[in-house]
Amino acid sequence: MALISKDLSMEAYREYTLNGTVIAHFDNPKKVLFRKEGKFHRVVDADGAVTIVPRPTCGNGVLLKWKNKPGMPSVVRARRRSA
Numbered sequence: 001m002a003l004i005s006k007d008l009s010m011e012a013y014r015e016y017t018l019n020g021t022v023i024a025h026f027d028n029p030k031k032v033l034f035r036k037e038g039k040f041h042r043v044v045d046a047d048g049a050v051t052i053v054p055r056p057t058c059g060n061g062v063l064l065k066w067k068n069k070p071g072m073p074s075v076v077r078a079r080r081r082s083a
Contacts, residue, residue, distance in 0.1 A: 004036060016054070041053050
């Protein structure tokens, strides 16, 4: 199954926590790669380094928090792909 890539250049930061403890923080992340049914996110940071973190899913204790850059909407609705 192919990786899905999502542009994160509108985010000021992205943070993953596990059961209340920060496990990864990214300032100015560039993109996230994931598989639709996968268990991990691959986050590319501002320096081009890739960090693999658990994908937030219901019940696994991982929380994703982010803040968009000034002038960007707080929540960006995902576009549906045409079949």
